[in-house]
């Protein structure tokens with residue numbers, strides 16, 4: 693099985709991110725196949741212990757730079773709203789932004805029978821984090837949690853940070869998590885192609901192939917989902933840019949962040965792929 697020529701209309705990686713039938717992989721996955729992707733990763737999106745742990749880690753990182761998380765937070769790429777709700781349960785006002793209307797509608801229906809409904813403290817907005825629909829210095833706190841950075845070309849990834857810096861108030865904080873690339877890539881021989889996992893989620897059988905592309909510093913992944921009868925439900929690539937700590941510091945400094953602190957994230961349970969070893973980064977304006 694090769695990674696490069698598996699389906700007409702699908703290109704693996706062309707220097708600006710994997711595409712499928714003219715759609716960027718993020719649109720293909722999170723918009724075109726929103727329900728399927730939610731079902732496959734429901735064990736992440738509905739894991740309240742994981743979400744609470746991630747928010748604990750984000751708060752800890754924010755507090756470590758002398759900032760108290762309170763007031764309003766913008767939760768970028770909020771998806772199905774798990775962190776947005778956790779922030780609201782902890783008393784914050786939340787603006788959640790995501791490009792997937794389908795996932796935002798899951799977020800809008802989210803409830804937790806154990807806790808009081810935090811809806812009045814949450815507003816959800818459909819938008820693109822490459823061009824944020826907010827005025828300069830609009831927020832004191834911004835989060836981007838659940839491995840939501842590095843999906844685009846290098847220039848677009850830098851643009852996202854520039855946009856975040858633009859809408860962040862003086863002394864505001866931006867907290868985000870991402871794969872600890874230096875730990876992750878050690879286990880990948882360049883251009884090795886191997887089937888890392890085949891797993892079943894509900895009625896969906898998922899196969900993943902991962903390839904580390906050192907010259908592009910991208911983890912390139914092909915995902916193929918089939919149903920019990922062998923019918924292909926989804927077969928497409930994606931790639932995520934992996935930034936070293938040095939690169940991250942430079943990128944953040946270039947768009948005006950004064951300080952950058954990095955903390956390891958311990959896990960609540962064993963995770964695979966890009967979720968395996970993550971770090972929490974907090975950058976101060």
Ligand SMILES: C[S@@+](CC[C@H](N)C(=O)[O-])C[C@H]1O[C@@H](n2cnc3c(N)ncnc32)[C@H](O)[C@@H]1O
Pocket residue numbers: 718722737768769770771772773774775789790791792795819820821822836837838839840843
């Ligand atoms: C891995 S999911 C994480 C979702 C959520 N943060 C979580 O951890 O549950 C990535 C999210 O990024 C969103 N996304 C991808 N590209 C985006 C963009 N350009 N602007 C806004 N959201 C985007 C997707 O729709 C998806 O909800």
